[in-house]
Amino acid sequence: MDDGLKEWTAAVKAELGINLEVGRALLLALAGDAAHSVARPAAPLTTFLVGYAVGRAGGGPDAAVDAAWRAGELAARWADEAEHGSAPGGEQGSGSGSA
Numbered sequence: 042m043d044d045g046l047k048e049w050t051a052a053v054k055a056e057l058g059i060n061l062e063v064g065r066a067l068l069l070a071l072a073g074d075a076a077h078s079v080a081r082p083a084a085p086l087t088t089f090l091v092g093y094a095v096g097r098a099g100g101g102p103d104a105a106v107d108a109a110w111r112a113g114e115l116a117a118r119w120a121d122e123a124e125h126g127s128a129p130g131g132e133q134g135s136g137s138g139s140a
Contacts, residue, residue: 046065050063050065061100061101061102061105062102064102064105064106064109067105067106067109068088068091068109070113071087071088071091071109071112071113071116072084072085072087072088074113074116074117075087075088075112075116077120078116078117078119078120078123079116079119079120083116087112087116090112091105091108091109091112094108095108
């Protein structure tokens with residue numbers, strides 16, 4: 042599966058003209074956190090939104106790590122709040138724009 046995933050990632054990068062090493066392990070961990078902490082459909086939505094945030098930040102590996110880390114922390118808080126009975130997502134980030 043890993044070889045197939047590498048090939049798929051390379052093909053998508055080529056198709057989209059992306060010249061950035063993708064941290065697959067980081068993104069897959071983030072997708073897993075979102076799926077298990079929020080809901081399964083949160084995984085692809087979260088990774089898309091992280092990618093969008095990275096683009097808005099000018100791209101690059103540092104922006105990708107930062108955005109993935111922030112989204113992962115949000116997923117952890119979301120799960121913790123849900124577990125303790127408070128409203129998930131009550132703490133808003135400092136980002137602008139609407140969903």
